[in-house]
Amino acid sequence: MKLYDSMIIGGGAAGLLTAIRAAERGLSVCVIEQMAKIGKKILATGNGRCNMTNLSIKEQDYRGDDPQFAYDVLKKFSVKETLDFFESIGIVWKEENGYVYPRSEQATSVVSALELKLQSLGVDIFCDQKVISLQKEGDVFVCETEKKERFSAYQCVIATGGKAQPKLGSDGKGYELAKQFGHSVTVVVPALTGLHTSHKGIKQWAGVRAKGGISCLVDGAVVMEEEGEIQFTNYGISGVPAFQISRYATKMLQKGRKVEVTINFYREKSFVEFLNLLEKLSNCCTYKNIRELLEGIFSKKLVPIFLQEANIKETLHCKEMTKEQRKRLCFIIQNFKIPIVGFNSFEQCQVCAGGVVTKEICRDTMESLKIKNLYFVGEVVDIDGTCGGYNLQWAWTSGYLAGNSVQKYTRSDRIKEQPNNVLLKTGKQHYETAKPKQFERKKKQTEKTIEKNRGKDKRKTARRKKK
Numbered sequence: 001m002k003l004y005d006s007m008i009i010g011g012g013a014a015g016l017l018t019a020i021r022a023a024e025r026g027l028s029v030c031v032i033e034q035m036a037k038i039g040k041k042i043l044a045t046g047n048g049r050c051n052m053t054n055l056s057i058k059e060q061d062y063r064g065d066d067p068q069f070a071y072d073v074l075k076k077f078s079v080k081e082t083l084d085f086f087e088s089i090g091i092v093w094k095e096e097n098g099y100v101y102p103r104s105e106q107a108t109s110v111v112s113a114l115e116l117k118l119q120s121l122g123v124d125i126f127c128d129q130k131v132i133s134l135q136k137e138g139d140v141f142v143c144e145t146e147k148k149e150r151f152s153a154y155q156c157v158i159a160t161g162g163k164a165q166p167k168l169g170s171d172g173k174g175y176e177l178a179k180q181f182g183h184s185v186t187v188v189v190p191a192l193t194g195l196h197t198s199h200k201g202i203k204q205w206a207g208v209r210a211k212g213g214i215s216c217l218v219d220g221a222v223v224m225e226e227e228g229e230i231q232f233t234n235y236g237i238s239g240v241p242a243f244q245i246s247r248y249a250t251k252m253l254q255k256g257r258k259v260e261v262t263i264n265f266y267r268e269k270s271f272v273e274f275l276n277l278l279e280k281l282s283n284c285c286t287y288k289n290i291r292e293l294l295e296g297i298f299s300k301k302l303v304p305i306f307l308q309e310a311n312i313k314e315t316l317h318c319k320e321m322t323k324e325q326r327k328r329l330c331f332i333i334q335n336f337k338i339p340i341v342g343f344n345s346f347e348q349c350q351v352c353a354g355g356v357v358t359k360e361i362c363r364d365t366m367e368s369l370k371i372k373n374l375y376f377v378g379e380v381v382d383i384d385g386t387c388g389g390y391n392l393q394w395a396w397t398s399g400y401l402a403g404n405s406v407q408k409y410t411r412s413d414r415i416k417e418q419p420n421n422v423l424l425k426t427g428k429q430h431y432e433t434a435k436p437k438q439f440e441r442k443k444k445q446t447e448k449t450i451e452k453n454r455g456k457d458k459r460k461t462a463r464r465k466k467k
């Protein structure tokens with residue numbers, strides 16, 4: 001069994017960036033991936049076009065128990081540095097309203113470029129190897145796969161993703177491994193997913209796309225607002241604005257709270273402006289009934305439900321409409337309330353919310369603050385981004401940072417030569433007695449940095465708590 005400097009469990013966006021950066025720095029690296037190929041999920045991103053990042057990144061684009069954690073990490077390997085990295089591996093990119101895609105508009109270009117870079121750096125990639133157990137034996141991490149093969153390294157990076165779309169590989173195994181090493185994991189729920197309603201009327205809107213504003217209410221109070229193209233489906237709502245609010249809705253529904261969504265179908269106008277418009281149109285189109293009038297403003301399929309909700313007959317003639325009825329109609333169209341009773345499962349969501357608690361991870365290195373030389377990167381961590389390239393950016397950044405932090409184990413070759421790999425049998429004891437001066441110095445340096453980072457992290461957390 002070869003003993004690597006770094007072993008990365010999971011060949012997704014985060015794991016691949018870790019592997020590339022660590023190998024660039026001269027470390028021996030292996031990637032262990034349970035699927036037949038690496039980068040399966042990257043291929044599915046941006047409808048196959050790979051929305052790889054976004055030119056505008058704000059703290060609000062990330063969620064988790066401590067979104068500032070993501071923002072701090074993102075400063076260490078920024079969007080610019082990410083794009084420079086991709087250019088350095090031959091990916092020319094383009095931008096659409098801030099959303100960044102490879103110029104080829106094919107996610108396959110991104111995966112191929114990463115694969116070729118890994119090959120050029122001599123990273124060993126083991127596919128079709130599902131890690132089922134991970135142990136630290138002395139100073140060495142040893143994992144075993146379903147095929148009963150064992151891999152070992154001085155540092156281990158857990159890059160197994162979350163639980164979103166297990167068919168693409170991420171089935172939540174990373175959380176189990178983290179817990180086994182004493183890490184806390186928050187409740188994990190689907191995020192960026194469709195929301196289910198019990199409103200019978202809107203199910204008749206299946207297939208309609210409407211631009212509008214959307215607000216998520218928990219126990220009657222607005223917790224988040226979004227706008228964009230809402231897609232109506234046979235279960236409820238989908239599309240980017242619904243995805244953006246979904247992580248709040250799913251978390252709250254899990255806690256048994258009351259969740260509703262209000263949709264504003266005429267966001268461009270204030271209530272008074274809309275009322276005036278309706279009055280003006282009613283006066284000049286006296287020959288129309290109210291359904292015909294509204295069909296000049298909204299998609300045909302929407303209108304009967306608006307009128308039903310406002311308790312107004314479709315055949316009511318415009319000139320017969322009272323001011324009270326007009327007011328009610330305008331209010332309903334701008335505040336269309338639908339109860340949310342469920343959400344799409346992990347099988348259909350794009351990312352999940354929740355994961356390994358960030359206060360147990362060093363924000364300068366992504367190293368565990370509990371277990372030395374253990375790292376967590378990407379979606380397995382309690383950070384999720386909104387739609388628009390933010391999740392991949394988190395994966396690239398956290399992966400790169402870990403790859404930049406793992407240290408070369410200068411004694412690896414000699415230890416490997418020990419008969420029957422004594423190190424793995426006797427663990428720490430053997431390792432302690434066999435260390436040369438050079439390794440000792442490096443080890444101390446690493447420990448100092450980790451201690452310093454731990455201190456920094458504690459101070460930052462204390463300052464934040466004070467605030």
Ligand SMILES: Cc1cc2nc3c(=O)[nH]c(=O)nc-3n(C[C@H](O)[C@H](O)[C@H](O)COP(=O)(O)OP(=O)(O)OC[C@H]3O[C@@H](n4cnc5c(N)ncnc54)[C@H](O)[C@@H]3O)c2cc1C
Nearest residue numbers: 010012013014034045046051131161169378379389391392
């Ligand atoms: C349909 C879809 C579209 C998306 N579109 C976008 C987009 O356009 N832009 C964006 O920013 N984000 C998008 N996302 C989200 C983004 O793809 C993820 O957040 C990101 O890929 C997570 O990267 P990761 O490396 O942490 O995890 P993953 O990409 O999930 O990689 C984890 C890897 O670990 C492997 N693994 C897991 N367990 C084991 C084990 N026990 N043993 C061995 N290997 C294991 C998995 O097979 C997988 O290859 C999309 C997601 C989906 C599902």
